[in-house]
Amino acid sequence: MIGFFILCLMIHAVAMALPGVHRDDRKxxxxxxxxxxxxxxxxxxxxxxxxxxxQFWDERWLLPFVGRIHLACDGIGLFFLFTFQLLSLxxxxxxxxxxxxxxxxxxxxxxxxxxxxxxxLSLQLVVVVQHALAFLTAWELxxxxxxxxxxxxxxxxxxxxxxxxxxxxxxxSALFLYVFFxxxxxxTGSWDFADFASxxxxxSGTLALLLVTGFIGFAIKAGFMPFHSWLPHAHPxxxxxxxxxxxxxxxxxxxxxxxxxxxFFPTGPQSFGWALLAVASISAIGGVxxxxxxxxxxxxxxxxxxxxxxIIGLGLALAWLGxxxxxxxxxxxxxxxxxxxxxxxxxxxxLLFFGAGNxxxxxxxxxxxxxxxLAKTLPVTGVSFLIGAVSICGLPPFNGFISEFxxxxxxxxxxxxxxxxxxxxxxxAAVGLAFVGGLxxxxxxxxxxxxxxxxxxxxxxxxPGQEALSSFPVxxxxxxxxxxxxxxxxxALRLVAPAVSEISGLPAARLGAELIAPLGALTLVFGLLLxxxxxxxxxxxxxxxxxxxxxxxxxxxxxxxxxxxMQYSASGFAEELLRLGQPMLxxxxxxxxxxxxxxxxxxxxxxxxDQIEERLWVWLNGAIGRALTxxxxxxxxxxxxxxxxxxxxxxxxxxxxxVW
Amino acid sequence: xxxxxxxxxxxLVFLTLLVGAPLLSGIVTKFKARLAGRFGASVLxxxxxxxxxxxxxxxxxxxxxxxxxxxxxxxxxxxxxxxLFLPVGPFSAAISFDxxxxxxxYLLGLGRFLQILAALDVASSFEGMGASRExxxxxxxxxxxxxxxxxxALVTRHFSLQSIVSAIAWDKPLFPIFMVVxxxxxxxxxxxxxxxxxxxxxxxxxxxTMIHEVMILDASGFDLMLYQHAASLKLLLYAFLISGLVNPxxxxxxxxxxxxxxxxxxVLAASLAAIETLMARFRLVLIPQFLLxxxxxxxxxxxxxxxxH
Numbered sequence: 027m028i029g030f031f032i033l034c035l036m037i038h039a040v041a042m043a044l045p046g047v048h049r050d051d052r053k054x055x056x057x058x059x060x061x062x063x064x065x066x067x068x069x070x071x072x073x074x075x076x077x078x079x080x081q082f083w084d085e086r087w088l089l090p091f092v093g094r095i096h097l098a099c100d101g102i103g104l105f106f107l108f109t110f111q112l113l114s115l116x117x118x119x120x121x122x123x124x125x126x127x128x129x130x131x132x133x134x135x136x137x138x139x140x141x142x143x144x145x146x147l148s149l150q151l152v153v154v155v156q157h158a159l160a161f162l163t164a165w166e167l168x169x170x171x172x173x174x175x176x177x178x179x180x181x182x183x184x185x186x187x188x189x190x191x192x193x194x195x196x197x198x199s200a201l202f203l204y205v206f207f208x209x210x211x212x213x214t215g216s217w218d219f220a221d222f223a224s225x226x227x228x229x230s231g232t233l234a235l236l237l238v239t240g241f242i243g244f245a246i247k248a249g250f251m252p253f254h255s256w257l258p259h260a261h262p263x264x265x266x267x268x269x270x271x272x273x274x275x276x277x278x279x280x281x282x283x284x285x286x287x288x289x290f291f292p293t294g295p296q297s298f299g300w301a302l303l304a305v306a307s308i309s310a311i312g313g314v315x316x317x318x319x320x321x322x323x324x325x326x327x328x329x330x331x332x333x334x335x336x337i338i339g340l341g342l343a344l345a346w347l348g349x350x351x352x353x354x355x356x357x358x359x360x361x362x363x364x365x366x367x368x369x370x371x372x373x374x375x376x377l378l379f380f381g382a383g384n385x386x387x388x389x390x391x392x393x394x395x396x397x398x399x400l401a402k403t404l405p406v407t408g409v410s411f412l413i414g415a416v417s418i419c420g421l422p423p424f425n426g427f428i429s430e431f432x433x434x435x436x437x438x439x440x441x442x443x444x445x446x447x448x449x450x451x452x453x454x455a456a457v458g459l460a461f462v463g464g465l466x467x468x469x470x471x472x473x474x475x476x477x478x479x480x481x482x483x484x485x486x487x488x489x490p491g492q493e494a495l496s497s498f499p500v501x502x503x504x505x506x507x508x509x510x511x512x513x514x515x516x517x518a519l520r521l522v523a524p525a526v527s528e529i530s531g532l533p534a535a536r537l538g539a540e541l542i543a544p545l546g547a548l549t550l551v552f553g554l555l556l557x558x559x560x561x562x563x564x565x566x567x568x569x570x571x572x573x574x575x576x577x578x579x580x581x582x583x584x585x586x587x588x589x590x591x592m593q594y595s596a597s598g599f600a601e602e603l604l605r606l607g608q609p610m611l612x613x614x615x616x617x618x619x620x621x622x623x624x625x626x627x628x629x630x631x632x633x634x635x636d637q638i639e640e641r642l643w644v645w646l647n648g649a650i651g652r653a654l655t656x657x658x659x660x661x662x663x664x665x666x667x668x669x670x671x672x673x674x675x676x677x678x679x680x681x682x683x684x685v686w
Numbered sequence: 687x688x689x690x691x692x693x694x695x696x697x698l699v700f701l702t703l704l705v706g707a708p709l710l711s712g713i714v715t716k717f718k719a720r721l722a723g724r725f726g727a728s729v730l731x732x733x734x735x736x737x738x739x740x741x742x743x744x745x746x747x748x749x750x751x752x753x754x755x756x757x758x759x760x761x762x763x764x765x766x767x768x769x770l771f772l773p774v775g776p777f778s779a780a781i782s783f784d785x786x787x788x789x790x791x792y793l794l795g796l797g798r799f800l801q802i803l804a805a806l807d808v809a810s811s812f813e814g815m816g817a818s819r820e821x822x823x824x825x826x827x828x829x830x831x832x833x834x835x836x837x838x839a840l841v842t843r844h845f846s847l848q849s850i851v852s853a854i855a856w857d858k859p860l861f862p863i864f865m866v867v868x869x870x871x872x873x874x875x876x877x878x879x880x881x882x883x884x885x886x887x888x889x890x891x892x893x894x895t896m897i898h899e900v901m902i903l904d905a906s907g908f909d910l911m912l913y914q915h916a917a918s919l920k921l922l923l924y925a926f927l928i929s930g931l932v933n934p935x936x937x938x939x940x941x942x943x944x945x946x947x948x949x950x951x952x953v954l955a956a957s958l959a960a961i962e963t964l965m966a967r968f969r970l971v972l973i974p975q976f977l978l979x980x981x982x983x984x985x986x987x988x989x990x991x992x993x994x995h
Contacts, residue, residue, distance in 0.1 A: 399809070401751050412753075412803075421796040422789060434788050441840045449840045450992045453833070460791070460832040464825035467799050471821055475806030475814075481749050544784065547688035551781060551789075554770075559763040562912070566759055569908050570744050580747040580810045581904055583893060594806065594814020603822050606974065 028083055030072035034111075037065035038147040045136040051129045058139045059122045062146060066115040069150065073099075073108040080524050080534070096156040096218050101524030102289070105365060106153040106282045108521060113274045113372050114146040116500045120380050121267040123494020127387055128265070133179060141174035142268065145276075152279055156219040158207040165203065165279070169196040172276055176264040188263025195246055195256035202243030203283075209236055210290070222290045233291065237298050240287050248280025250339060251309040254332040255639040258320075261328035262392065266383025269324055273331045274376040281338055281368050288346070288361075288529050299346035303451075306339025307458050312638075314465040315607050318472070318600045319634035323382040323392040326473060327375065330418065333462060334371040337433065338364045340459065344436040344452075345529070353443050356436060357530035358541055363432030365522040370425040370511060374417040377504035380497060381411035385477065387491040394476050394596045401478040403490075406498050408478050410505040415470040417508040420463050423552035425511035428518070428545065434459065465603070472599045481590040513553070516546030597632050604634070612637040688783040689848075696780040703769055703922060708732035710925060710955060711918040717959030732918060736911050744907030749809035757804035758905065758912035764797040765916040765923070772926045773848045775947050776935050782848040787835045790847070791828065794879075797916070798824055805901040812893045816900035819970065823885070823897070826977035827878050833984030834871045838864065838931075841991050851930045856937055860994055865931050867986050872931075873954070874980035876924035878973075880917065883962040885973055895967070925954050 041061035048054055076083065076099060084098040099107065121142065125135050148167035155161050173196070177189040211217055213232065214225045228236075246253040257277070261269040313332030320326035341364025348356030384407040385400060386392055401408030417424035437456040441449035511518040519542045526541070527534050582588045604613050612635035618628055660671075691697065712729035719726025746754060768790045770780040779786075798820065805817035839845050841864055842853035855861060878885045881898035893900050902913045929950040934943040968976060 399749070401753070409752075416796070416799060419795070419799065420792065421799060422792050427789075427792055431785060431788055435785050435845070438785070438836065438839055438845055442843055446992050450988050453836045453840060453988050456836055457829045457832045460828045461825065463792075463795065464828040467795060467802075468821035468825055471799060471802040471806065471817065475803050475817065479751065479753060479803060479807040480809035544687050547783065550690075551688060551783075554781075555763065555767050555793075558767055559759060562759045562763050563756075566908050566912070569740065573741060573907065574743040575907075576743055576745045577748050578745050580749055580808045581812070582810065583812065588810075590809065592811050593809050594811050594818065599806075599814065599818045599821070602818065603825060 027072050027076055027081065030068045034065045034069035034072065035147065035150070037061055037068070038143055041065065042140050042143045042147070045140050049136070051135050052126070054139060055125045055129060055135060056122055058143060059118045059125075062118040062143055063115060066111050066118060066146070069111040070108070070115065073104055073111055077101075077104045077108055077521055077524060082524075094157075095160050096220065097154050098156045098219075099154055101526075101528045102282070102285050103153045103156075105369075105522055105525045106278065106285075107150060109278065109369050109372050110146075110149045110153065110275045113271060113376050114149065116376055116380070116504055117267050117271045117274075118146070120270070120383070120494075120497055120500045123496030124265065124267050124383055124387070126494060127491065128178065135178070138175060138178045141171045144171035145175050145268075145271070149275055149279065153282055158211060158217040158219070158222075161219075162200070162203060162207060166200060168276070168279065169200060172196070172268075172272065175268045176260055176272070178265050178268070185263040188259040188261075191256040191259035192263075195253070199243050199246035199280075202239050202246070206236060206240040206243055209239070219286070219289070223292070226293075228291070230295065233294065237287065237291065237294065240290075241284065241298075241302075244280040244283030244287070245305070246280070247277060247283065248335050248339075249277050249309075249332050250280075250305050250335055251312045251332060252638045252642055254309065254313065254329075254335075255636065255643050257328040257331055258316075258325045258636065261331075261379075262322055262324040266324075266379055266386060269328075270376040270379035270383070273328065273379060274372040277331060277335060278368050278372060281335070281342075281364075284342060285365075285525070285529070288342075288349075292349075294346065294350070296347065296350040299343050299350060302339060302346060303343035303455060306336045306343055307455055308336070309333065309339060310336030310462045311458060311465075312336075312610070314462050314469060315604075315611060316634065316636060318465060318469045319604050319611055319613060321394050321596060323385060323394060323473065323477065324379065326394070326469070327378055327382060330466070330469070331371075331375060333466065334367065334375070334418070337430065337459065337462070338367045338371070340364075340455065341367060341429075341433045341436065344433070344440055347440060347444070348436075349530075351444055353439075354530045354532045355540060356439050356443060358526050358532050358537060359432055359436035359439055361526045361529055362519060362522050362541055363429050363436055365525055366432060366511075366518060367426075367429035369518070369521065370417070370429050370508075373504055373507050373511070374414040374426065377410060377414040377501060377508070378418065380500055380504070381407050381414065384493045384497055384501075387493060389490065394473065396484045397477045398483040398590065398593065399479065399481045404478075404493055406501060407493060410501040411478060412474060413505040413508050415474045417512070419466045419470055421467075423509075423512045423555060425508045425515075425518070428512060428515040428548070430459065430463070432545070468600065468603055472596050476594075476596045476599065480593050483590050483593065513556075514546075514549055516542050516549065519545060597630075601632070610637065611635075612640065688781065691778050691780045691782075693778065696774075696777045699774050699777045700770055700780050703774065704766060704919070707918040707922045708736060708915065710922050710951070713952070713955045714921075714958050714962075717956050718962055721959055721963040732914075736915055739906075739911035739914065740908055742907045744909055745904075747808040747810075747904050750804075750807045750904070753800065753803045754807045754904075755909075757800040757807075758909040758916075760800045761797040762912040762916040762919075764793040765919045768793045769919065769923055769926075771847050772923065773851045773930055774926055775944065776940065779846075779848040782846045784845040786846045786848075787831075787839070787850075791831050791835075794920070795824070795828070801901060801913075804905075808904045810904065812900050813903055815894070816897055816903075819897045820901060823878060823973060823977065826974055826981070827875060830871055830875050830878075830977065830980045830984050833981060834868050834875075834987070837984070837987035837991065838868055840988065847930070851933050854931065854933050860990065863990060864987050867983060867990075869928050869931055871980050871984040872924060872928050873957075874977070874983070876921070876928070877958075877961070878977060878980075880921045880924065882958060884965045884968045885976065887967050890967075895970075925951055928954060 041058045044058055045054055082100050086094045086096050089095050128135055148164050151164040152168055155164055173193050179185045210222050214221050249257045310333050313329050317326050317329035341360045344360030345357045417426040420426040420430040437452045441452045523537050527537055615632045617630040712732045716726050716729050771786045771790050773779045802817040802820055805813040838850050842850050844850045844853050886897040890896050905913055932950050934946040
């Protein structure tokens with residue numbers, strides 16, 4: 027089986043080499059992405075069959091200069107490998123058609139193809155290396171290749187700006203991870219993940235420091251609030267196939283890291299669980315509320331990733347708490363919910379971003395207020411985007427519901443297991459999740475209703491573009507996955523079961539009985555629901571055929587000259603809800619009231635500032651800059667001073683060396 | 687584990703409820719008319735209306751697409767399906783599993799999602815306004831449901847509606863308080879979700895002030911019938927949630943229990959009518975505050991539970 031994976035990596039390598047020998051962008055695009063697709067098919071054969079047969083793979087390779095590198099596919103690694111490969115496959119196929127449009131516009135994509143392939147390759151490497159230095163190398167490769175993939179249109183200033191946000195964030199993340207792994211190496215004398223996990227007897231101070239640095243490092247990547255600020259900048263900047271993968275799998279590397287933290291520290295303090303719960307709740311509520319305020323499709327979707335990372339974090343927090351109170355059942359519930367939501371979010375978020383890509387291609391804009399009625403002109407995108415939107419709101423019978431249901435269940439399970447006042451806290455968190463669900467419904471009805479339904483709001487400026495044919499199988503396939511996981515949750519849970527059993531310590535048989543079987547029975551419930559719906563539909567169609575259907579214009583209250591611009595706008599739809607969150611959101615509304623009998627043209631502007639970005643990161647950046655200006659006198663620019671510095675440093679070093 | 691009731695009675699009750707739902711709306715309307723000193727229409731009037739709608743031609747807006755055609759079906763089937771989770775009087779719920787109240791809330795959420803989309807589909811600013819209001823109030827209504835049923839689940843240590851209701855014992859201390867508090871918060875929820883006064887006025891004729899009615903302004907014929915029937919099902923659903931909490935069948939003899947059970951339903955219908963007669967509609971900006979009051983009542987249970995330990 028491992029042969030398939032090695033074959034997969036080798037084909038990726040060939041795909042990366044192709045742009046070096048060939049120069050025709052159009053052919054290169056097809057060749058490289060088809061090779062990647064082929065590679066990922068082989069990769070999926072490996073990961074899926076190993077995952078389902080629980081065949082794990084563990085090897086140590088001796089590399090020159092580096093030493094022994096531990097490579098392994100355990101349950102967690104395999105689950106993430108599967109997720110990454112599945113969505114990379116979707117991304118590669120989508121890219122074939124989507125990059126065509128860049129080729130037509132004369133944007134050079136040769137190096138983009140190299141970095142995109144490297145991104146897919148390095149993401150797979152990240153989850154199979156079990157050696158800290160190799161992990162950091164793969165992590166860095168992933169970070170840098172993602173940066174180069176984002177800045178495809180580097181001539182546009184907003185793309186460079188978004189890319190820069192990503193670049194800084196990802197290196198801040200790497201910085202914390204260097205500290206984390208070096209500290210682990212200091213204490214264990216090894217770089218091997220297995221040795222980290224077997225180390226016991228941490229003193230509480232070190233443990234706390236390790237947990238904080240490790241968590242912050244991975245949380246920046248995952249996009250937990252308040253470390254989320256790079257997402258809404260980087261996603262709109264990137265081309266749709268890259269932003270889809272960024273949200274679907276790149277940020278999930280952070281979740282993978284946090285799952286590894288679970289493995290490294292089997293006994294951790296309960297306070298970490300509570301901190302995680304708090305951060306996750308803030309991410310979930312903050313993410314969705316900010317998403318509601320956005321006017322740009324991809325920016326809105328990026329904030330939604332923050333929300334969903336928060337939901338995943340809630341599951342992880344419950345799993346951590348379960349471990350602290352010695353309840354493996356709770357660990358399994360929370361973790362299964364979190365990991366399944368990781369897969370689910372990857373699927374529907376990629377679907378939504380790819381759908382948004384088709385909207386861009388068609389309308390050349392992502393401004394929600396300017397769009398409308400696209401479900402009629404882009405039917406495939408319209409229907410699959412609707413399925414994605416329903417799934418992301420966690421509504422049954424789609425996949426988002428299954429994972430959120432598991433997380434709800436873990437809240438109530440935790441409430442029963444732990445003593446007062448924990449139930450109160452967990453109930454408030456569960457209600458928080460319900461509140462997030464309500465806001466998500468508001469947010470996606472706004473997005474879908476305004477962009478895809480109703481009438482087109484503005485005349486499209488340029489010639490409308492064509493949806494690429496290669497996007498259809500991707501959108502339809504991802505939408506079907508949303509439906510399938512919803513209707514057959516048992517099968518999907520089998521994918522997360524090995525990872526859950528590794529962390530919770532529950533044997534696979536008990537997981538099957540306690541976790542998979544109860545949810546597997548939902549298939550029948552949803553089947554009945556579907557049958558009832560279809561029956562109603564048939565009766566309706568039959569009756570309407572008998573008594574007749576007529577087409578007329580919309581009821582306009584007697585007003586005759588209705589125009590498309592009189593439809594409800596996205597800002598109007600969201601305004602009241604946003605006003606309630608105004609102190610948190612930094613919502614700025616600017617307009618002039620109409621004062622005279624014959625009013626002049628008026629302008630209304632609403633803009634939502636990200637308070638965390640403005641108040642924390644921009645401020646911090648300024649503060650660091652100001653602090654460093656105090657040291658500016660050192661940099662005189664005079665070469666003699668620098669020679670003096672070197673000399674002084676040498677003397678100080680010698681003195682220390684002698685005295686020591 | 688999902689339990690499907692083996693007793694055919696549970697499934698028959700489901701069918702009976704589908705047929706009987708408009709009766710409750712009829713009774714409320716009748717009470718309302720009598721309180722206002724009018725004689726009022728027959729309690730069967732909702733049935734006549736539904737039949738009339740079903741026999742009428744459906745008019746679709748030229749702007750609308752597949753969502754408008756799909757939404758009434760989904761709204762109706764999700765609401766109807768949610769009834770299967772309810773224990774009704776002496777009959778156990780047709781379908782019951784741990785966490786079924788979560789599915790119930792989310793099923794209603796699915797219906798609402800499509801109803802909001804259908805409202806936005808016809809490209810009218812009236813419907814858009816209604817859609818926006820519905821989305822806004824749902825954000826506050828969902829927490830009330832989860833606070834109430836979540837705290838009941840934690841108090842009774844059971845996770846399905848059927849077992850929560852069976853675990854209610856009136857002789858245990860504090861339980862009467864829990865039940866009364868929960869009933870009040872579900873009643874508030876019922877007023878909001880079923881578009882009753884003082885949140886929404888089902889009889890208003892001004893588009894600008896409506897919530898639920900304005901969303902279905904462009905629905906007609908069979909579609910409108912489905913919407914109207916789903917609305918009456920929803921009213922019945924919340925009424926049964928409240929009367930289920932009283933659960934007299936555990937501690938009274940069957941005849942008395944049945945009388946109490948029906949009595950609770952009639953009292954609910956009467957109090958809805960009384961509120962609609964005595965109160966005016968709230969201004970829209972006040973509705974979130976009203977819902978927050980209901981949320982606070984929902985929190986009371988878990989606070990009592992926490993501090994009584």
